[in-house]
Amino acid sequence: MMTPLRTLDIGFMPLVDSAPLIAAARLGLDRANGLRLRLHRQASWAAIRDRLLSGELDAVHAMAAMVYGVQTGIGGPRADLAILMGLNCNGQAITLSPALADACSGDRPLADVLRALPRRPVFAQTFPTGTHAVWLYYWLAAQGVDPNHGIDVVTLPPPQMPDAMARGELDGFCAGEPWGAQAEAMGAGRRVIRSGQLWPGHPEKVLACRRETAALQPELALALTKTVLEACRWLDDPAHHPDVVAWLSEPDAIGVPAACIAACLHPSEDERPGEGLRFHAGGDANFPWLSDGRGFLRQFRRWGWLPAAPAKDDDWLRDVHRLQTYREAARALGVAVPVRDERESVLFDGVRWD
Amino acid sequence: MLRVLLVNDTDKPIAELREALLALGYDVLPETAGRSAGLLMAVQRQQPDVVILDVDSPSRDMLEQLAMLSRQAPKPVVMFASDGDDRLIRDALGAGVAAYVVDGLAPARLAPILRVAMARFEQQSHVRQKLDDLEQQLRDRKDIDRAKGVLMDKRAMNEAEAYAALRQQAMRQGLRLADVARRIIAMADLLG
Numbered sequence: 001m002m003t004p005l006r007t008l009d010i011g012f013m014p015l016v017d018s019a020p021l022i023a024a025a026r027l028g029l030d031r032a033n034g035l036r037l038r039l040h041r042q043a044s045w046a047a048i049r050d051r052l053l054s055g056e057l058d059a060v061h062a063m064a065a066m067v068y069g070v071q072t073g074i075g076g077p078r079a080d081l082a083i084l085m086g087l088n089c090n091g092q093a094i095t096l097s098p099a100l101a102d103a104c105s106g107d108r109p110l111a112d113v114l115r116a117l118p119r120r121p122v123f124a125q126t127f128p129t130g131t132h133a134v135w136l137y138y139w140l141a142a143q144g145v146d147p148n149h150g151i152d153v154v155t156l157p158p159p160q161m162p163d164a165m166a167r168g169e170l171d172g173f174c175a176g177e178p179w180g181a182q183a184e185a186m187g188a189g190r191r192v193i194r195s196g197q198l199w200p201g202h203p204e205k206v207l208a209c210r211r212e213t214a215a216l217q218p219e220l221a222l223a224l225t226k227t228v229l230e231a232c233r234w235l236d237d238p239a240h241h242p243d244v245v246a247w248l249s250e251p252d253a254i255g256v257p258a259a260c261i262a263a264c265l266h267p268s269e270d271e272r273p274g275e276g277l278r279f280h281a282g283g284d285a286n287f288p289w290l291s292d293g294r295g296f297l298r299q300f301r302r303w304g305w306l307p308a309a310p311a312k313d314d315d316w317l318r319d320v321h322r323l324q325t326y327r328e329a330a331r332a333l334g335v336a337v338p339v340r341d342e343r344e345s346v347l348f349d350g351v352r353w354d
Numbered sequence: 355m356l357r358v359l360l361v362n363d364t365d366k367p368i369a370e371l372r373e374a375l376l377a378l379g380y381d382v383l384p385e386t387a388g389r390s391a392g393l394l395m396a397v398q399r400q401q402p403d404v405v406i407l408d409v410d411s412p413s414r415d416m417l418e419q420l421a422m423l424s425r426q427a428p429k430p431v432v433m434f435a436s437d438g439d440d441r442l443i444r445d446a447l448g449a450g451v452a453a454y455v456v457d458g459l460a461p462a463r464l465a466p467i468l469r470v471a472m473a474r475f476e477q478q479s480h481v482r483q484k485l486d487d488l489e490q491q492l493r494d495r496k497d498i499d500r501a502k503g504v505l506m507d508k509r510a511m512n513e514a515e516a517y518a519a520l521r522q523q524a525m526r527q528g529l530r531l532a533d534v535a536r537r538i539i540a541m542a543d544l545l546g
Contacts (some may be wrong), residue, residue: 042410042411043364043411043412043414044410044413044414044415044420045415046415046417046418047409047410047414050409074422075418075419075422076418076422126415127415127418128422129414130420154394154416154419155415155416155418155419156415156416157413157415157416158410159412160412305422307489307493314384
């Protein structure tokens, strides 16, 4: 007799980087691992978080930074979470209004251009402790703009950003694709830096679950990690893109035209190798690097979201990052794993993160 | 009078609550276009006491930002969910933003629900404020100890003398003890 499949309820946001979860279910990779993934599209990151915490969802598509935000209880509930693996790297962008982009294209520093605006500059990100907030703040600060003073930073749902920019309500925003591309297509804005240029190979979305699931049901966590890791590997083969594009453009997935999604999967001309959206990258996009977690926490403290603390982060970061489960899943699939749990990254301003 | 902001940006007929709320004597603020940028301005400008929105509203992340930025004046949020979301109700009650999730949209149930949400919210803000105060006290205590250490080290004072010197400086400059301590620490860092 066959063992019955274990059903898991998975939440996702309608974004291109939810592809690994959608592909895993469409390809039947879940069943091969004794699981049945039921996907539930959500309207906000807050809803994803609340439903994960309440147990209504078993695992979610989450922004990497958001997991540490919940773990440390910044601006909302605190809970013990786990990161099973990364879902993708790169693939986000910072977009400026055309006037601002023009003004910055010469030698004029952004800080000067912003000071010359007739009103307080307004920038948007997608969640207060999300990756887009971190990338935006980092980019602004690297150009001498203090994101905590003199400008307004607001949270908006990304599908509303291009319109808000066209109406003149936003001077800049940071979001995942296709929203920067959409703003460009409308003539409402111009992408001035891709996230993969800001930090080549940066962690973006992750597969997250409650800590108790990862710790008390290790076989389940392993089966889920294997399922999604296999989907990520499958996704990096360009020959499979037509299938992915068709699935993602369906109304219950993302529901935007196929051409728009296809454009996000193709490397753009100005991107160098390692800067474009990848779901696997030989496993580099999936390994839950401990050092990435430290990097996010440093930024949280830099902007005063977290109080300065003794460097005890590593103790609990090891509980959040399920390295052992990931290594086991990768071994089973023949995916290469690094020897060390940390990596060293160099960001666009030459600063080293490790 | 309680000022209520209705956010109507999903299929659920939140706007239909307007009449019921008015009948209950609440001040219902002018509706926003339902777009987040407009909503953000509405919240900042009109300062509602309660925000009511659908649990599946895309504007929820924007309200998260408000909860994080304005710790001194966060807004209680009442969320409407479809029937049978029992687990969500329990969770929402434990969440940082005081939230009360309601099955369906029965106007008759609004008044007690809003009262509970407000009470719960006030209680939570109070607890959070107390926690913030405690954390601040701890930080102050640590900095004062460090500053005492600096004085003992550099000025060869004993602990009581160092403390007395700190207090005297604070009184002379009209500053809090912890602020004087922080200045001394910063200066010591600078001078090495």
